[in-house]
Each structure stands twice: as structure tokens, then as C-alpha cells.
Amino acid sequence: MNIIEYPEREQWAEITRRPHIDTTQLYDTVNGVLSDIRANGDSAVMKYEERFDHARLSGLKVSEEEIKEALDNTPKELVDAIRLAHANIRKFHQAQAFSGIDTETQPGVRCWQRSVPIDKVGLYIPGGTAPLFSTVLMLATPAVIAGCKDIILCSPPDAEGKINGAILCAAHVAGVKHIYKIGGVQAIGAMAYGTESVPKVYKIFGPGNQYVMAAKQVVSVHDVAIDMPAGPSEVCVVADDTSNPVFVAADLLSQAEHGPDSQVMLISTSRELFHKVEKELASQLAVLPRKEFAKKSLANSKFVLVHDAEEAMAFSNAYAPEHLIISTDDYEPLCDMVRNAGSVFLGKYACESAGDYASGTNHTLPTHGYATAYSGVNLDSFCKKITYQHLSAEGIRSIGHAVELMAENESLFAHKNAMTLRINELNNR
CATH class of the missing domain: 3.40.50.1980 (Nitrogenase molybdenum iron protein domain)
Structure with a gap:
């Protein structure tokens, strides 16, 4: 693993960059x-x-x-x-x-939305x-x-x-x-x-x-x-002196064993924790059936030493990991700082394996930094949200002239005419 101590923010983009593959x-x-x-x-x-x-x-x-x-x-x-x-x-x-939602945006203008599989x-x-x-x-x-x-x-x-x-x-x-x-x-x-x-x-x-x-x-x-673009699987662990190094090492290895291109990142305020985790990695790795995969993954892993918890979370957000484990006693305030992550595991007992298998959350998650913009798979992933609207005569009177003006100023006169004809029909009653 590579230990990087107190990197400047200008270096973060390079440190968090995923390996480039010639495709x-x-x-x-x-x-x-x-x-x-x-x-x-x-x-x-x-x-x-x-x-x-x-x-x-x-x-x-x-x-x-x-x-x-x-x-x-x-x-x-x-x-x-x-x-x-x-x-x-x-x-x-x-x-x-x-x-579903159902609202009247103006008198006589009803808009609603349904979820359709x-x-x-x-x-x-x-x-x-x-x-x-x-x-x-x-x-x-x-x-x-x-x-x-x-x-x-x-x-x-x-x-x-x-x-x-x-x-x-x-x-x-x-x-x-x-x-x-x-x-x-x-x-x-x-x-x-x-x-x-x-x-x-x-x-x-x-x-x-x-x-x-x-x-x-x-x-x-x-x-x-x-569902989403994707790359190799990855985990980021945020830890400090309150973290259990045995658990932290196990969490890193549980990701590293996926394959040689998997990524693991450890962010901590404690240099001493790094040394404890390194020892644990060596002893736990020795007995893993998939240790050759894990070794190759760990060779590209990064341990990042930061000044405080706020910097740790800012670095994690810059990395935007697929899995984020906040393995500290004060995980609640750190949880509120999460902006970019696929799935978050809080506290020393919440191992990634729980979410991978049986806690109930989904393990199909954005990788390769796509957690900045993508969600993991959820119920909405299998649905479409369709919007509906109904306009009564009152609705035409409420928004008709605004529609005409906007269409005309976009030079879309057929759009304007579709509304004008309705306004005229109402005015001629």
C-alpha cells in the first residue's frame, strides 16, 4: 500500500484518480x-x-x-x-x-405524477x-x-x-x-x-x-x-484512534479480494492506526483463499493521513467511493458530511459485507467516481415517472396568455397558435 501524508488539496484530484485502462x-x-x-x-x-x-x-x-x-x-x-x-x-x-403527487399549480391547471414499472x-x-x-x-x-x-x-x-x-x-x-x-x-x-x-x-x-x-x-x-456506468469495485474506510484495526483490515481485504483491479482507500487522522492496520492486513491476508487477487489490489491501495475528521470527509467526498465505511465512534456527525458515496456503513460493526448480502440495502452501486451524480440501484431504477396535466377552461384563462407570450418570444408560432385557438374558442362562447 502507498501511504500519503497530509496531501494538499491541489493533489487530491491526482490521488483520487482511478487507473486508466486502454480500451x-x-x-x-x-x-x-x-x-x-x-x-x-x-x-x-x-x-x-x-x-x-x-x-x-x-x-x-x-x-x-x-x-x-x-x-x-x-x-x-x-x-x-x-x-x-x-x-x-x-x-x-x-x-x-x-x-404519487397531485397538485393544482394554477386555478384550473392540475398536474400529477405516477410511477409506472x-x-x-x-x-x-x-x-x-x-x-x-x-x-x-x-x-x-x-x-x-x-x-x-x-x-x-x-x-x-x-x-x-x-x-x-x-x-x-x-x-x-x-x-x-x-x-x-x-x-x-x-x-x-x-x-x-x-x-x-x-x-x-x-x-x-x-x-x-x-x-x-x-x-x-x-x-x-x-x-x-x-443501470449506470461502472468500473472496478472499491471501498473507502474513514478511521481514527477509536477504530478497531482488526475490523478495518478485514474491511479492506473484503473489497480487495474481488479482483486485482479493485480499489481500497484508507483515510485516517492517526498514523499509529496505519501501522496497526498494516500488521493486520499481513496476518489476515496470509489465510485468504483469494489472497493473490487481494495482494495485487493492495499494491495499488492508498492510505491517506489527514489533519482532522472534516478533512477526512472532504477527501472522501472528492473520491466519491462506491462503498464508504465510517469506522469511528463519532460516525453520526461525519455521516451528515457525506455528499458523494454509493452506500455508507456507519460504526465499527457495519461491515460492507452486511450490505453486500443481507442488511436490506442494494449492493449494485456507482463506481469510478460516478457516485458524484448517480445513485445505487433502488426501486425507482425499475420504474418510470410519468407526468400528467389537465387544463379546464379556467386553466386556459390562468396560463394561456403567458404560454402565448413565451412561445412567440421563442419564435415557435405553432406552439403559440395551439394555445391561441383555445383562448379564442373560449372567448367566442
């Missing part, structure tokens, strides 16, 4: 796969499944028998944990329901070294609550053509009916364009590697909406 060749590959899928549908998808996932498939949709097999073979203890997490995620997201949504669930069955719950649960009619889930199969059993179990618990054995860029293309087997969706959700992220960005230009 020129990556986008060439992604565009080629997407073009093939758009033109050739299922046959192209199955070709790339064999090439990239080493699975020779005769069909793409998961059968009822495969789901039953997964449920039978998933340990009961894990199923119970999935059900507990699902219940908490459902409770938190149900509480986000929008009840997106009819068709696609969920991408990564497999590979870490099959993210928890992400199924995070995406499918609010989609079901919102009332999305078609929920399409894609996840890569193994070489035997089977999706991870825990992913299928979580999908069943969350209420997903349409599951497809498709991974990577080909999954994004299938959902964006539609194939003989896979329906086209209106919005795609879910994390993935750099190829998946690039594919989402490409298809979002003309074909489908996406």
Missing part, C-alpha cells in the same frame, strides 16, 4: 461480438458460449428440471440465508414505493471465480416489487452447460421465471437486441468485467437503457 482493443472485440449477435441471434450466442465459456449448448433457456435440481442440491442452510436476505431486501425496497428488464449475473447469487436478490427483488412484466436473467454456464446452483436458487426465491445460460458480451447483446430465444429488454442491470461494462455502454447509445 481500444477491448471495444473492437465487443463491437464484433455485438454485431454478430444482432445479425445472427441464437446461433451467434451459442458460438460465443462455446468459445468463451467452453459450453456447447443445445438450448439457452434454463428448464424447470434444472431449477428443481439446483433447489434440491443447494444446502438448506444456504437456502435459509438466501431467504433471510431476500426478506430484508424486499422490506427495504418496498418501503421506497412512490405514492418498466415492462421488460434484463439482469446480468456474473459467474466465473465468484458466482454472485447475492446480485440476483439485489436486482430481481426490486424488479418484482416494481411490477416489471418480463424479468430476463442471464448468467454464464460452466463447461457442462449448467448455471451455478445458488444463482438458480436465488432466482427462484426472488421470483424470476426466465433464466438463460449466457455470459459476458453475448448476454448483453442478446438482451439488448433480442434473439429467437431471448426477448429484447428495455433496460439492462448488473455488474461484470470490463468486457461486460463496455458492452453495456455500447448498447446504451441506441438500443437499450442501462
Whole structure:
């Protein structure tokens, strides 16, 4: 890790900058796969499944028998944990329901707003070294609550053509009916364009590697909406002398083990804490199964020493982390200073893992500094807000002349005429 002591504010932008990845060749590959899928549908998808996932498939949709097999073979203890997490995620997201607004802006001018579900949504669930069955719950649960009619889930199969059993179990618990054995860029293309087997969706959700992220960005230009831009996962921990260095090290490692491009940042007012955390990192890292991933991530980590808590929070806001852990005894006043973060964890017991799995909040969050402008996935992500207005004759009298004047001064005379005709009709009664 790199220790940076008392950096000047002019240095913050450089310190918080994410690593640059040359994506020129990556986008060439992604565009080629997407073009093939758009033109050739299922046959192209199955070709790339064999090439990239080493699975020779005769069909793409998961059968009822495969789901039953997964449920039978998933340990009961894990199923119970999935059900507990699902219940908490459902409770938190149900509480986000929008009840609508209805107001009269002028006499005779009534405006209101309704929340309407997106009819068709696609969920991408990564497999590979870490099959993210928890992400199924995070995406499918609010989609079901919102009332999305078609929920399409894609996840890569193994070489035997089977999706991870825990992913299928979580999908069943969350209420997903349409599951497809498709991974990577080909999954994004299938959902964006539609194939003989896979329906086209209106919005795609879910994390993935750099190829998946690039594919989402490409298809979002003309074909489908996406949840948010994204990069490698990241955590920022704010700590001081009251923090538990054992917990802080564990929190940094829980993020670092995602992959070599994951980022961890520790901000503290205590130099002594840094030394304690360094020792803990070494001892905890030694026994981690994914320690090689974590080592590479930690090599690029940054420990930033600041003068006081206010500076710590200002630096965190400049970084705009995906996950922010305020691991101090005085977390309440610091919480009020948060301006940019995907999800915030308060106090020494609120580890990121809680939010990743079972507290109820969503773990699909903005990375790469996008927390300055984006929210994490929530119930509204699966809905559209549609506005309505009704004007009575009184409403025309209230705002009609103002509309005419504004349209005329924008040189949009057809706009003016649409109102003038109504005013004249009322005046001639």
C-alpha cells in the first residue's frame, strides 16, 4: 500500500484518480461480438458460449428440471440465508414505493405524477471465480416489487452447460421465471437486441468485467437503457484512534479480494492506526483463499493521513467511493458530511459485507467516481415517472396568455397558435 501524508488539496484530484485502462482493443472485440449477435441471434450466442465459456449448448433457456435440481442440491442452510436476505431486501425496497403527487399549480391547471414499472428488464449475473447469487436478490427483488412484466436473467454456464446452483436458487426465491445460460458480451447483446430465444429488454442491470461494462455502454447509445456506468469495485474506510484495526483490515481485504483491479482507500487522522492496520492486513491476508487477487489490489491501495475528521470527509467526498465505511465512534456527525458515496456503513460493526448480502440495502452501486451524480440501484431504477396535466377552461384563462407570450418570444408560432385557438374558442362562447 502507498501511504500519503497530509496531501494538499491541489493533489487530491491526482490521488483520487482511478487507473486508466486502454480500451481500444477491448471495444473492437465487443463491437464484433455485438454485431454478430444482432445479425445472427441464437446461433451467434451459442458460438460465443462455446468459445468463451467452453459450453456447447443445445438450448439457452434454463428448464424447470434444472431449477428443481439446483433447489434440491443447494444446502438448506444456504437456502435459509438466501431467504433471510431476500426478506430484508424486499422490506427495504418496498418501503421506497412512490405514492404519487397531485397538485393544482394554477386555478384550473392540475398536474400529477405516477410511477409506472418498466415492462421488460434484463439482469446480468456474473459467474466465473465468484458466482454472485447475492446480485440476483439485489436486482430481481426490486424488479418484482416494481411490477416489471418480463424479468430476463442471464448468467454464464460452466463447461457442462449448467448455471451455478445458488444463482438458480436465488432466482427462484426472488421470483424470476426466465433464466438463460449466457455470459459476458453475448448476454448483453442478446438482451439488448433480442434473439429467437431471448426477448429484447428495455433496460439492462448488473455488474461484470470490463468486457461486460463496455458492452453495456455500447448498447446504451441506441438500443437499450442501462443501470449506470461502472468500473472496478472499491471501498473507502474513514478511521481514527477509536477504530478497531482488526475490523478495518478485514474491511479492506473484503473489497480487495474481488479482483486485482479493485480499489481500497484508507483515510485516517492517526498514523499509529496505519501501522496497526498494516500488521493486520499481513496476518489476515496470509489465510485468504483469494489472497493473490487481494495482494495485487493492495499494491495499488492508498492510505491517506489527514489533519482532522472534516478533512477526512472532504477527501472522501472528492473520491466519491462506491462503498464508504465510517469506522469511528463519532460516525453520526461525519455521516451528515457525506455528499458523494454509493452506500455508507456507519460504526465499527457495519461491515460492507452486511450490505453486500443481507442488511436490506442494494449492493449494485456507482463506481469510478460516478457516485458524484448517480445513485445505487433502488426501486425507482425499475420504474418510470410519468407526468400528467389537465387544463379546464379556467386553466386556459390562468396560463394561456403567458404560454402565448413565451412561445412567440421563442419564435415557435405553432406552439403559440395551439394555445391561441383555445383562448379564442373560449372567448367566442
